[in-house]
Every structure is written in C-alpha cells, then in structure tokens.
Amino acid sequence: MTLSHERTRALGALLLVVLLPCLVAWPGKARAQRRTLVVTPFERKFKIAIQPFVGDSVEANATGARIAQVVSSDLDFTGIFQPLNPNAFLEDARKIENIDFTGWQALGAEALVKGSVTPETGGMISVEARIFDVYKGSRVVGKRYSGPASEWRKIAHRIANEIFKYFTGDDGVFDTQITYAGKPNRLVKEVYVADFDGANVVQVTRNGSINNYPNWSRDAGQICFTSFKSGRPTLFVIGRGGHGARSVRPSSTILQGAWSPMSSELAVAGQVGVGNSEILRLTPDGASFVRLTNHPSIDTSPTWSPDGSKIVFVSDRSGSPQIYVMNADGSGQRRISYQGAYNVHPVWSPKGDRLAYAAMVGGHFDIFTMRPDGTDVAQLTSSGNNEYPSWAPNGRQIVFQSGRGAGTAIYVINANGSNLRPIIRAPGGATAPTWSGHIP
C-alpha cells in the first residue's frame, strides 16, 4: 500500500519533470508574434514580351510577324501593358520547350507570348498562341485559332483579348468597334465604323446628307443615327455593314436616339406635336412611343443605365443645361449635376458606377466623370474642346471627340485620365463617337 503510494508520488514527480518544460515553453510559443507589413504598389505598366509568331514558310513568317505586331499594339493601346522591344529578345522564337525563363526575367518581362502560324487548305490559317508566366516558369494559356488567312488581324485581336483577360481578370476591348460621324467634305456628314483602335475604317452611310449621333444596338449588329436626308432630323437604323437602312418613324422629328442595353427599345429626344424636345421611349419598329418627360424646357441626350432601369438626360429646366436622371418609365426625375453651369452628353459606365459627360469650363468643353448621384466629380481632359464621351465595354477607357489644333478628331483616354491618344481623324473632322459592345 505504502509502496504503491510512493510509486504514485514518483510517477507524479516524473510527470512534473516531463511536463514542466512543456508548460514553460507553451507561453513562449503563444507569445510568438508575427509583424504586419502592408505593400502598396507603384503605378506602372505590366511588362510583357511578345515574340514574332513563326511559320514554316516566308508567308507564314510574315503573317506571324504581323500578328505579333497587332497583339503588341493592342496591349499597348490599353495603357496597362508595356510590350518590350523585340530587338532585345535573344531566345529563338521557335523554342517552346525548356524556355530560359531567367533570361526573360533579366529582360524585365513578367509574361512571355510565343506563337506559330500554319497555312491550311482553302485559304485558311491556324494560329497557335502560348502565354507563359515568366516567374511561374510555365505556360498558363495555350490556344489554337483557325480562320480565313484574311482574318489574321481578327485572330490577333482575339489573342490580345486572351492575354488581357488572363493578366487583368477583365475583358479586353480588342473585339469592339467605334462608330462616329465623319465629314468626307465640308457639306456632308456620314456614319463610319472603325476598329477600337481606329483601324479598318468602313463608311456605313452614303446618302450625301447630314448623318449624326450614331449609336450601337445591344448586340452591336445595328446602328441608329439621326439623318437630315428628308430635310428634317429623323431617326434611322442601319446594319453595321451598311445594309438595311430604314427610318424608324419617318413622320416624327427625332434628334437623337440610344438603344436600351436590355432590349430593342430606344430612348430618343424628339418633338411631340409642335412642342419642344422631350424624352420618349420608342418601340423597335417605331410604331408607338411612351412620353417620359413633359416640360416646357428642352430635354435631350438620353442614355440608359447599364441595367436599363434608368435614363439619364440633359435638360435646361433649371436655367442652364444640366444632367438629370429618371426611372425608365419617366418617374422620379431629378437633377444630379450641380457643379458647373453647362453639363451635357451624359453616358453611364458599363459597370454603372460612374457617368461620363462634357462640361463647359472657361469657354470650352472638357470630359468629366462623376458618381451617378453627382458626387466625386473628376476632370479627365484639360485642353482642346472635348465632347460626346462614350465608355469602352469594360469601363476602362472613354472615347470622345476632341478639337485640338486642326479639325476635330476621335480620342481615347483611360477612365483615370491617363493614356490619352488620338485614334481617328477625318478630312473634315470626326465627331460623336460611340463604343460598341463585344462583337461576336
């Protein structure tokens, strides 16, 4: 009994000896305290190396070089990427295995693009594109595109979209177009369509009249515009390729129209009877309309919110042109712009978080953005005369008309005010651009 008791005590002492260090060490472990660091970035472009795409023939190599060039200029256009100078590339463009990633790291590249072009039968080509993460040391995207050889440029835009999407998580705009009113001569204004970067200009109307304010349909398959072909302003709709033009409501004077992003309806500024300009909602065939505003002042420039629930417009009911918003049924009209005496051409961003508009500052117009409630006003341009903004479908850039120096041209600027660049010029000037959605 006594022995057992002593044994128990001995065992207890042993346990104490074993456990004590653990108990002593435990609080020390608990005291382990990691420190916190917060890293905020520099604003700078993302460096990417794009090697010329290669082929087995001179022609394929030439096409490959052109594709790489277009991909490079597409990415450069965004102001987000910085394609590196190909002259600095040492690695064989054909090498797609055992790539020397440390060499690319030394060049400052974060990503690497390699590709190949293979001619197929029937005038088709097959283009393979491989995107590598230089620091992961692996291929992150690999795609093969096939199509008519003449569509090599479109394939290049698709590849650029793929790169943009992978590294930013956002959709690119390289499969979009811009429509605008251009003046081939002093007396005529026609509707044109160009790629997002101003390339591939196509004339859409050819009626020798004044055609203005073109605007894309939701699927980018049609364009509505105001034409003076009949002597007074009426609304027309035409296919993107310039086919199937028709007047929506020939008997009505319609100054400007905008497609709903959710349906085929149009919001237009037009005259009802002999009255002044009001905002109307028009059925796609123009057969009937709903009057949304009814005010002795001028109401004009309607555009939709991205969800189609609201319409923003300009009215001088307060004495000077200001921006107003209302529900799509005309209810809840209220003024939202209070900064500046002359605010016009409002357009809602695709994400719905901001409005772009033109405001008169010191006798000329500049492009501004603000929240839909009228707060947080930001000025994007400060020189020239800048009007008619329109958002890129990813909301990262804004296209607008700008009079700087000789004539009016189409410019693009990033939504934060950086990366301003002209994209379209026309002999007599180019005005009122609108950016399309993604074109299938």
Add this chain to the structure above:
Amino acid sequence: MASSTFDSLFGGGIDPQLKRMVALSALAHLVLGLLAFLTLRSGPLPVDYNPAINVALVDLPEVTDLKDVKLGAPKPKQLPAPQQKKPEVKEAPQAKKIPEPEKKVFALEEQQKTTKRATESKSVKRENLQAKIESAVDRIREQQMAVARIRNRVPDSAMPEGTPGGNVRGIGALRVGYEAQLVMILRDMWELPPSFLGQNIEVVVSMHINPQGQIIDWSIERSSGNPSFDDTVYRAMTKTQQRQDLPVPDPAAYQLIKDGYEVTFNPLTFFQGETG
C-alpha cells in the same frame, strides 16, 4: 514691541487678538513685497526665437530618427554640445541624439550661445542643403516608410522604446528601418497591371526571414479570390525571394521579427508613377 507700536498708532483698548492678526498680516505683506522686489529686479528669463534649426528638427522627429538609424550618421551640428556646464544639458543621454524638448529648454537657457550658433548656422544650412540633395531618394523612402507604418496600424508611439511596435529609437528604429527597406523592395518587385489600382482587394502572405535577411519561406495565406491578382503577388514574392541583395536585419532587431511577417498586398492606394 509690536503691541506697543500698535498702541501708539491706534491708541489702547484694542482687542489683543485683533492686534495679533493685524501684525501677522503686516508681516505677510512685508515678506510678499520683498519676494516681489527680488523677482522683478532679476527680470524675466530671456526667450530666444532665433534658431530656426530647432524648429526644423521638431517638425520632423521621426524622419530624422529614421535617417540616423539608416545612414548611421548622427547630426551633432544640429544640436551643438554645450561647453561643459549646465547640468541640465548633461542630463541628455548620449544615445538620444535628438531630444527635441530638451533642445527648446536649451534654447531658452543658453542665450549667449545663440550668437555662436548663428555663425554656425550657415555651415549647418549648407550641410542640410547638401544632405537634402544627396538624400532625395532617402526622403522618398522615408515617406513610404511613414505611409507603411501608418497603414500597419501599429501604435508605435504607445509602446516602450526598443519593443516590438515601440517608438522609433533603439532596436525599434533598427527594426522599422529594416522593414521600410523590405517593403520598398517588395513594392518595387510588385508589377501590378494598372487595371487593379484603386481596387480594395488584397492578398495576405506569410513570410519568414533568416538572420541573413533571406526569405526562407513564404506562402499565400489569404487569397484575393482573383487569380490574376494573386499571380501578381506570387511573382512579386518569387522575385523578392530570388534577390541576393535583400537587407540584413540587425541581430538585435532580428529578435523582433524572427516570428515572421504577415504581408498584405493591397492596391487601394498606390504611388503614382510612370503611367500616362
């Protein structure tokens, strides 16, 4: 005696208690008058408003401290050593190179030194100017350091000197200086497509450093949910880990950081740079 004087002035028959009180009052007035006389004769303490250098130092205590730690070059000329007198001045411990409040006292008390300091001020200004030019990059670093510290939300000044999160003197200063360099390198290595700028998304990385300053291990502890953004942090960390020129923490400061770091990458605020 006082009583008889009193009697002679006001006549007899006065209450003796009243007499005592009047006498005490007269005595108190006499003492106060004497004190006032002595004080006024010595005049007020001279006040020196001249040396602007003191103001500059008071304005930027942290920056100066951090610079001292980083460059290892104290600025004795900004606080000229008094010439072996005044015990108040000797109180300043030598480790504290820039005790601002003491300097104010020093300026108040050492009026005669101001003229000497004025002659020195030209050379001091010249040195300051030179230092400004030479340390343009350092100042940017210090600003970034300050921003990082604010964002850390660590109550630095509330903790004792030399402790983790303590003020910026001693070991704490070594640690802060080291972390500022580390954050600067991480920022430099972080190539973020500008499309992410201004977004409140973040990746949290767990990271350990060895005494030689190398990153011995790191892992993404909390993803942003956006693979493209996570990848930017992955690349930044990989690049940083590969570098052979990472700063080496002071051995004493290393004890404060040996448990590792939680590094948050967040582009909500950013340093405007080359874009545009």
